[in-house]
Amino acid sequence: MNYFELFGLPIGFQVDTQKLRAAFMEIQKATHPDKFAQGNPDEQEAALEQSALANKGYTLLNQKERILPYVLELLGILTPDEKYTLEPDFLMEMMEFNEAWMDAEDATAKQAIIHQIEKIKNELYAPIQTYMEMDQIDSISQEAMLQIKSYYYKKKYLDRILEDFHH
Secondary structure (H helix, E strand, C coil), X not given: CCHHXXXXXXXXXXXXXXXXXXXXXXXXXXXXXHHHCCCCHHHHHHHHHHHHHHHHHHHHHCCHHHHHHHHHHHCCCCCCCCCCCCCHHHHHHHHHHHHHHHHCCCHHHHHHHHHXXXXXXXXHHHHHHHHHCCCCCCXXXXXXHHHHHHHHHHHHHHHHHHHHHHC
16 A cells, blocks of 8 residues: 555645645544554554554655655656666766866856756756646656656756755
8 A cells, every 4th residue: 555545645746735634643543552552462563553654654745855756656667776877968967067066266156056957957847847736647648757757867966966066
């Protein structure tokens, strides 16, 4: 069972946080350890496991940046520890930004590089924005899912560069 099923939510890149919270509270109420204090060890263990699963799912689905890879994994489009290969043109452009950063002589030049990278992130997001705002993924084509996967890895790469620049 995935976390969307656990909480009775449709699989999507957006989560209705009010419905998520309500479903989470229902599960916690139903599986609270105090309810099973008199139960047998198997019942207590099952309630504890269900409660832990709900906690883990609630935490994940409340973090927007974790929903995207989770949904892609559920669909088998992304696999954990996948060695995804970014396009050579993209990598070359990132290398140029790294070089420009090292050559930047002042804060203004560095800020301009950061601004360019943020602009690239926005340009990558624009074609998939409609999909990313959907709370159900049923109508998204396989081709669009692969585009979303590419966006995910490029954004991850860009975020890492920005983090390096800020240190």
